[in-house]
Amino acid sequence: MLDKFGVARALREIGMLLELDGENPFKIRAYENGARAVEALDEDLAALVTGERLTDVPGIGEALATKIAQLHRTGQLDLLDRLRAKHPPGVLELLEVPDLGPKKIAALQAALGIASLADLEAACAAGRLRGVKGFGEKTEQKILEGIRRLRARPAQRRVLLADALELGDRLVAHLGRSPAALRCELAGSARRGKETVGDLDVVAASGDPPALAAHLVQFPLVEEVLARGDTKTTVRLAGGLQVDLRVVPPEDWATLLHHLTGSKAHHVKLRGIARDRGYTLSEWGLYRLPANAAKGRRRTATATSTATPTATATATPTSTPDADTPPPEGSEKVRIDSEAALYAALGMQPVPAELREDQGEIEAALAGALPEDLVAAGDVRGMVHCHTTWSDGRATVADMARAAEALGMEYLTITDHSRSAGYAGGLDADRLRRQWDEIDRVQEQVKVKLLKGTEADILEDGSLDWPDQILERLEVVVASIHSRMKMDEEQMTRRLVAAMRQPVFKIWGHAMGRLLGKRDPYRARVEEVLDALAASRGAIEVNGDPERLEADPRLLRLAGARRIPVVLSVDAHSPAALGYLRLAAITARRGWVRRGDVLNVRPFQEFRAAVRPV
DNA sequence: GCCGTTTTCGGCCCGACTGTTTTCAGTCG
Numbered sequence: 001m002l003d004k005f006g007v008a009r010a011l012r013e014i015g016m017l018l019e020l021d022g023e024n025p026f027k028i029r030a031y032e033n034g035a036r037a038v039e040a041l042d043e044d045l046a047a048l049v050t051g052e053r054l055t056d057v058p059g060i061g062e063a064l065a066t067k068i069a070q071l072h073r074t075g076q077l078d079l080l081d082r083l084r085a086k087h088p089p090g091v092l093e094l095l096e097v098p099d100l101g102p103k104k105i106a107a108l109q110a111a112l113g114i115a116s117l118a119d120l121e122a123a124c125a126a127g128r129l130r131g132v133k134g135f136g137e138k139t140e141q142k143i144l145e146g147i148r149r150l151r152a153r154p155a156q157r158r159v160l161l162a163d164a165l166e167l168g169d170r171l172v173a174h175l176g177r178s179p180a181a182l183r184c185e186l187a188g189s190a191r192r193g194k195e196t197v198g199d200l201d202v203v204a205a206s207g208d209p210p211a212l213a214a215h216l217v218q219f220p221l222v223e224e225v226l227a228r229g230d231t232k233t234t235v236r237l238a239g240g241l242q243v244d245l246r247v248v249p250p251e252d253w254a255t256l257l258h259h260l261t262g263s264k265a266h267h268v269k270l271r272g273i274a275r276d277r278g279y280t281l282s283e284w285g286l287y288r289l290p291a292n293a294a295k296g297r298r299r300t301a302t303a304t305s306t307a308t309p310t311a312t313a314t315a316t317p318t319s320t321p322d323a324d325t326p327p328p329e330g331s332e333k334v335r336i337d338s339e340a341a342l343y344a345a346l347g348m349q350p351v352p353a354e355l356r357e358d359q360g361e362i363e364a365a366l367a368g369a370l371p372e373d374l375v376a377a378g379d380v381r382g383m384v385h386c387h388t389t390w391s392d393g394r395a396t397v398a399d400m401a402r403a404a405e406a407l408g409m410e411y412l413t414i415t416d417h418s419r420s421a422g423y424a425g426g427l428d429a430d431r432l433r434r435q436w437d438e439i440d441r442v443q444e445q446v447k448v449k450l451l452k453g454t455e456a457d458i459l460e461d462g463s464l465d466w467p468d469q470i471l472e473r474l475e476v477v478v479a480s481i482h483s484r485m486k487m488d489e490e491q492m493t494r495r496l497v498a499a500m501r502q503p504v505f506k507i508w509g510h511a512m513g514r515l516l517g518k519r520d521p522y523r524a525r526v527e528e529v530l531d532a533l534a535a536s537r538g539a540i541e542v543n544g545d546p547e548r549l550e551a552d553p554r555l556l557r558l559a560g561a562r563r564i565p566v567v568l569s570v571d572a573h574s575p576a577a578l579g580y581l582r583l584a585a586i587t588a589r590r591g592w593v594r595r596g597d598v599l600n601v602r603p604f605q606e607f608r609a610a611v612r613p614v
Numbered sequence: 615g616c617c618g619t620t621t622t623c624g625g626c627c628c629g630a631c632t633g634t635t636t637t638c639a640g641t642c643g
Contacts, residue, residue, distance in 0.1 A: 015615095023615090026626055030615030061616050099632085101641050136634060188643095201643090229631055244643085246630090259628095264643065271627040282628050 004038050004045040007071045010080055011035040011064075016092055017083035019102040033059040036265065038068060040359060042558060044527075045072055090116025098146040099139070107132060121147050159241055160516060162546030162583055164190040164197035167221075171202055171243065174219050180211035182250055187260035193354045193586035195516055195549045199242040201260045209247035216245050251335075252285055258339045259283035265358035266351075273346055273362070280331065286345055287331035354589040359554075371594050375568070377585035379601040382411035383578055385455065385478050385509065385541065385569035390435045391416035392424040393573045397435075397450070398442045403575030405448040411604045413476045414439055415453040418465035421482055426457075429470060449604050451475040455509060460484050462498025464505070471504040477613045478541060478569070480509035485522045492524040500532040504613035507567050508533055509541045511551035518547070526555060534562040539599055539611070542591070544584030545571045556591025565610070566598045 002010065015031035037059040038045065048054050049072050054065035071077050094105050094117060108114040111132045112123050120143065123129055129140040159167075168186035175184045181204055185191075188201030206212045213233040217225055226242070227234040233245045248256045259267070259282065274281040278289050336342045340350035348365040352374055355361040364370040383404045387393030393400070397414060404412040416435065417426035427435060436452050443450050453476035457465040464471060464479055471477060479499060487495065499505055512521035533540065540559050543550045548571070551559070556566070568584040570577055588598070595601055599610050 018615090027615040029626080034615080059616070063615060099641065103640055134634070134639080138633060142633090199643095227631060232630055234631090260643090262643080264627095267643095268627055275627075280628080284629080 001073065002071050002075045004041055006075070007045065007068055008035040008039040010071050010077065011038065011068070013092070014077075014080055014083060016095060017080075017087055019095075020087055020091060020105060021083075022102070022106060030059075030061075030064070033265075034064045034068070036358075040554070042554075049073070088115035090118070093117050094120060096150055097143060098149075099142055100146070104134070107134060117147060117150075158196035158198050158517070160546045161190065161193060161195050161197060161549065161586075162580075164200060164241075165582075167237070167241065168200050168202070171200065171216075171219060175202065175204060175212065175215060175245075178212055178215035180206045180208040180215065182206055183253055185257060187257055188244075188262060191261050191353050192263065192356060193583075193590050195587070199244065202243060202245045203253075203257050203260050204245065204247045205250040205253040205256075206247050207249065212247050213245065216243075246283070248283075251337075252283070254336050254338050255281075255285040255342060256283045258342055261339075261353050261356060263357050266356040266362065269358055269362050270346070273348075273366075277346060279334070279346070281342075286334040286336055286342060288334055290330040290332075352589060354586060355592065357590075359557075371592055373595045374589045375566075375585060375593050375595045375598045375601065376589075377568075377581050379595050379598070380568055380581060380585070381409065381603060382413070382449075382600045382607055383407075383409050383570055383572065383581070384413045384476070384507075384567050384600050385415050385543070386412060386572045386578075387416050387424075387455075388414060388435075390414075390431065390438075391421070391426055395574050397438050398445070399575055400572070400578075401442050401446045401448055401450060403578055405446055407578055409448055411449040411451060411607065413451040413453045413478075415455040415476065415478050417482075418454055418456045420457040420459065420465045421455075424482075426465075427454075429466075432470065451608065453477060455480055457482050458495065458499045460487075460495065462495045464499065464502065468504065471613050474613055475608060476507070476611045477504060478507045478509040479505055481513055481522065482510075485513055485519075487522070489523040489525060492522055493528055496524055496529045497532040500529070500536045500538055503536075505536055505538050506611045506613050507539045507541055509569070510543060510548065511540050511555060514548065514550060514552070516547050516549065521552070526558060530555075530558055530562055530564065533559070534564050539565040539567050541567050541569045542584045542588045542593070543569050543571050544580030544582070544587070545577075546580065546583060549583060549587045551587075551591070553587065553590035553592075556588065556593055560592055560594075560597065563597075566593050567600055567611075568598060 011031050012035045015028045018031065019028050037057050041057070049069045054060050054068055055062060060068065067077055067079065091105065094100060108120070112128060114120050114123055124140050124144040127140065129135045129143065130137050168190050172184050172186055175181050183205040185203055186200065187203045188199070190197045190200060204212055209231055213228060216233055216235060221237040222235045223238045224236045226236055231247055235243050237243060246256060246260060271281045274286065280287050280289055334345055336345065343350045343365060349368055349370045349372065351361050351365050351370065361370060386400050388395060388397045388400055393416070401412055417424040419426045419428050439450050439452055453474055454466065455478045458479050458481045459465055514521040540551055542556065566588060568581065568588055570580040570584065572578050572580065599607055602610065
């Protein structure tokens with residue numbers, strides 16, 4: 001019995017082992033795609049298996065459906081067992097070594113019998129690699145260094161989005177100070193707003209790429225230059241984060257920015273669409289293929305005539321590209337001066353960066369069904385979910401109020417912890433009343449409207465951590481789980497549903513309670529919980545705390561399908577943390593949250609009416 | 615392996631960089 005994540009892991013392992021077997025790369029990709037598809041399932045895997053509807057899922061055909069069903073039911077699969085038996089158990093970790101791929105591993109296995117990281121290290125140290133065809137001294141050194149680094153760093157260290165964005169902003173500012181920089185921007189998964197980031201991708205337009213690359217190397221945090229080519233430079237920063245800088249002439253800016261924003265899956269699908277419509281797409285731009293260069297794909301010729309870009313005037317053929325770019329022979333470059341123009345040329349709505357994950361956005365954009373009014377940080381009029389020195393915040397009510405006011409906010413909710421959150425200085429009824437007095441006093445000194453609220457613990461039985469007569473006097477209640485997070489799925493589901501059925505339940509805080517890299521979400525049947533939330537007309541919080549970024553975008557899309565309203569929150573314990581709004585907004589956008597679905601973009605009176613616990 | 619408004623076969627994204635090769639294969643994103 002495996003859940004969908006277990007099944008996905010098994011499929012990935014099969015893919016990797018097949019790779020070591022030298023299998024057809026497209027078959028390997030099919031397993032990877034299958035793993036992604038299973039992971040991304042909205043519907044219960046068990047239901048799909050029982051209903052024999054797995055093949056309805058794009059990327060899953062007959063063969064994979066059978067294997068997935070067996071993995072799900074029994075946790076075991078003959079193919080996987082055979083592959084595991086064929087390859088020594090230590091061989092998969094070899095794929096983790098930088099610059100070492102399946103081909104080289106196979107060669108080393110054949111020539112030297114290397115079957116583990118330890119074998120490899122010993123062979124390098126003894127200088128035996130350089131004897132193998134295709135390997136030299138440099139490769140040997142590089143691999144040794146790679147092993148050392150692999151051992152030194154904690155497994156798969158990724159940085160939090162907040163840190164990546166801060167570092168990225170500094171890098172872009174640094175590059176912008178070079179006279180060689182015409183434009184410069186952070187791309188990659190940081191631009192897509194992924195909750196953790198493995199490396200930074202920076203794109204730049206310049207008439208003098210080598211000068212800009214040299215300027216990058218001057219960035220104070222650069223520790224090592226890993227690669228340096230005509231258009232691409234890779235460095236490693238102190239702390240281990242890798243930065244790729246790509247530089248192109250201004251006319252290729254838009255397609256390069258698009259190329260480096262990703263994700264890979266989004267690009268693969270997009271390029272297939274380009275191909276179908278008689279183009280080829282790469283970071284060098286969009287090229288119209290000559291009519292006779294159909295590459296054996298019969299549909300290409302007709303697709304070209306029907307898919308001529310008409311949406312904008314930006315997609316007009318220009319002269320042949322520069323000599324140093326690699327255009328497909330006989331093709332014609334299409335002028336693209338923005339990412340939106342690129343999508344338009346392919347007959348699509350523009351896809352916001354945060355949505356480029358191949359999670360249905362391409363199909364929606366082709367159908368004209370993509371939301372065009374995703375919420376942005378600038379839409380927000382009120383800061384929600386703020387703590388003060390009354391509980392575990394580090395700033396007073398007055399400090400928080402002035403900070404929110406300085407940011408142009410119309411209102412601010414003060415939501416200190418409730419009594420049961422003893423570790424966080426939760427308030428009892430008496431202290432709560434004294435806090436109200438202070439809020440009243442501060443209100444006289446500031447323009448920003450202060451709302452009296454609480455972050456109430458959802459207790460073990462689903463009740464909230466205040467008597468009803470207090471809850472009813474509060475203006476805003478964020479209800480969160482802070483304890484007993486290891487309940488089983490059944491208990492947790494009942495706890496949440498019970499909580500949400502109370503009329504005073506208005507905002508679900510810390511939805512599913514993850515701590516990035518530290519704690520998995522608690523277990524609950526999310527669809528059932530969201531149904532309860534929708535029925536009670538409650539809202540879901542998008543928490544901008546860098547270590548949380550709850551709710552997960554996938555959960556937000558399930559909420560969106562139920563028309564559940566959203567609150568963008570900062571969960572601020574200090575004035576500086578009001579800046580987390582940026583992270584909340586980017587996370588909401590990843591969940592396809594539209595402006596109209598967000599409560600705290602509304603004016604004060606409307607917001608207050610919408611969240612009032614009654 | 616999957617997929618299909620001309621398909622059940624024959625496609626399946628594309629280029630930069632490195633090291634080792636004397637013209638390219640492997641890896642990476």
